[in-house]
């Protein structure tokens with residue numbers, strides 16, 4: 001459903017991605033793994049249109065979106081949760097969700113769906129986002145993305161820096177989302193076990209190049225660990 005082909009991208013004069021090809025299956029999960037600085041976030045930013053690639057093409061369900069602005073990609077059903085649990089810290093949980101829902105005909109329903117997935121956010125509706133725990137902020141960030149009712153979700157290290165008890169909860173929710181259909185996910189994740197349980201395809205990125213890729217599933221876990229250890 002999302003095809004990134006031969007992508008070259010980076011910052012000013014710093015090339016980061018060299019000829020990267022990644023494909024997200026329809027209603028499935030593609031996981032991108034790699035060490036710090038490998039270019040994983042750069043890849044997601046490029047997919048979302050926040051960085052203009054110097055080469056390569058991006059197709060969304062066959063449409064060439066390589067030159068589209070981020071908001072045009074959102075209008076086509078893409079949503080992006082950046083690394084680091086960003087929301088508006090001075091707004092409450094409810095206000096953060098409402099901000100995304102404003103102007104959407106299905107806003108109320110979409111918020112209800114998101115709260116269904118993350119019930120804790122309903123209990124914390126009046127609390128400022130800046131006062132939430134890291135795990136709660138991550139749940140809010142994912143919920144905000146879901147309020148746009150995406151068909152493709154880009155998730156950048158959703159469990160990074162979060163206390164272990166909440167990590168499992170967030171992982172379960174992502175698995176639930178991925179399995180209920182109608183949503184494809186491009187997941188950047190450092191936890192190999194979880195990434196491989198969630199994914200139908202995996203890609204290991206090293207210094208801006210795909211050095212290993214294949215079918216997801218726990219049976220590929222050893223291959224991924226080996227690719228990451230070199």
Ligand SMILES: Nc1ncnc2c1ncn2[C@@H]1O[C@H](COP(=O)(O)OP(=O)(O)OP(=O)(O)O)[C@@H](O)[C@H]1O
Nearest residue numbers: 011014016034035036037038039040041042043083
């Ligand atoms: N805004 C920026 N300007 C210039 N260089 C950047 C910028 N952001 C990242 N880089 C560089 O691009 C390379 C890839 O960074 P990127 O953030 O994509 O890696 P990553 O795989 O997401 O790493 P991490 O696991 O730490 O999140 C790194 O060398 C980094 O220093």
Ligand SMILES: [Mg+2]
Nearest residue numbers: 040041042083
């Ligand atoms: Mg990153």
